[in-house]
Amino acid sequence: MASKTRVTFVGTATVIPTTGRESTCLVVNDDLMVDAGWCGALRMVDLGLNPTRIRYFLLTHGHQDHYLGLPALLFYRWMVGQWNVASAPLKVLGPKEEIALLVELTRDFLTKRDPLKDWQEPEVVALSPGDEVELDGYRVRCCRALHPVPALCYRIEDTRTGAQLAVSGDTARNPDLVRLAARCHLLVHEATLVTQKEEQNPYGHSSAEVAAQVAAQASVERLLMVHHDLAQAEKLREAARKHFASSDAAADGLVVELP
Numbered sequence: 561m562a563s564k565t566r567v568t569f570v571g572t573a574t575v576i577p578t579t580g581r582e583s584t585c586l587v588v589n590d591d592l593m594v595d596a597g598w599c600g601a602l603r604m605v606d607l608g609l610n611p612t613r614i615r616y617f618l619l620t621h622g623h624q625d626h627y628l629g630l631p632a633l634l635f636y637r638w639m640v641g642q643w644n645v646a647s648a649p650l651k652v653l654g655p656k657e658e659i660a661l662l663v664e665l666t667r668d669f670l671t672k673r674d675p676l677k678d679w680q681e682p683e684v685v686a687l688s689p690g691d692e693v694e695l696d697g698y699r700v701r702c703c704r705a706l707h708p709v710p711a712l713c714y715r716i717e718d719t720r721t722g723a724q725l726a727v728s729g730d731t732a733r734n735p736d737l738v739r740l741a742a743r744c745h746l747l748v749h750e751a752t753l754v755t756q757k758e759e760q761n762p763y764g765h766s767s768a769e770v771a772a773q774v775a776a777q778a779s780v781e782r783l784l785m786v787h788h789d790l791a792q793a794e795k796l797r798e799a800a801r802k803h804f805a806s807s808d809a810a811a812d813g814l815v816v817e818l819p
Contacts, residue, residue: 565589565723565818567746569810570604571597572786574752575625581812583625584786586727586748588716591648592616592698594727596629601636607813611636612647616695617682619654620729621711622662631666638676647680653693653700655710656686687712689736703740705731707764713737715744723818726780730787732764734774741778745818749774751785751809754795768796772803784810 566589571582583597587604593614597603601611611633619627630652637647652663663684671679685693689704689712697720705711707730717724726741728734728749741747749771756767766774768785775783783804785796793809800807 563721565718565721565725567725567748567816567818568607568609569784569786569812569814569816570600570607570609572788572790572810572812572814574787574789575623578790581790583628584750585626585629586786587614588698588718588725590614592618592695592716593633594618594714594716595620595626595729596633598625598628599632600629601633603812612640612645614650615648616698617650617652618700618714618716618727619652619659619662620705620714620727621655621707621709622658623707623709623730626729627662627666630662631669634666634682635670638670638679641678641680650680650682651685651695652682653685653687655712656688657710659686660684701740703734703736705729705737705764706734707731711764713740715740718818721818725818726778728766728771728774730764731766733766733770738774738777741774741780744778744780745782746816747771747775747778747780747783748810749783749785750787751796751800752787754792754799768799768807768809769803772800772807775800775804775807781806783807784814784816786810 573581585597725746752765753767
């Protein structure tokens with residue numbers, strides 16, 4: 561049994577990343593990816609991760625900054641395959657309303673004009689809030705995220721180590737996530753804002769204040785905030801730690817090991 565679960569923050573930025581950053585996406589160990597940023601596959605290579613090893617891709621929702629990198633991920637894996645380097649079979653999981661369409665659009669974008677020889681079609685798994693799936697090495701549960709498009713939050717258990725983390729995706733304050741994340745080792749929560757008034761939040765986003773309150777209510781061990789402006793990191797920490805001491809703003813390239 562492995563002793564540690566490794567979480568790599570490939571990107572932590574908002575919808576338009578600043579120079580040297582990537583929109584929010586992360587990799588668990590070296591084979592499960594959550595969201596794809598603008599071009600998470602190339603950023604993975606910069607961080608010493610191999611996109612051909614990804615076996616599971618979890619999409620939180622279909623806003624462009626979360627799936628723009630999916631065509632690049634699939635194209636990278638196909639190109640490497642042309643040099644006789646096999647990629648792991650890929651399973652793509654996401655909201656039932658959109659995941660099949662997004663994969664179809666990705667395939668058409670890559671293959672419509674010029675079909676790719678030996679194209680490997682990913683397996684699509686459509687998820688609804690409350691679903692639980694068993695994967696090789698992982699157990700994944702989900703709940704709805706409160707966002708303008710169909711969206712999911714995930715709880716990911718590494719069944720080889722017992723480590724558990726929850727990922728909010730983009731969401732407003734979410735009681736369902738409190739239940740989903742209960743007693744996780746790590747909560748990765750969106751914090752687009754520093755503080756927040758509910759009536760001023762029509763776009764389904766959270767603040768550091770809300771993220772920390774969710775972490776406290778869920779009794780998680782640690783909170784790392786993403787989907788933020790890094791220039792606001794100190795303000796995010798200050799606002800969050802008023803509600804949950806073990807809070808921090810994640811930066812691109814951060815690697816965390818869970819017990």
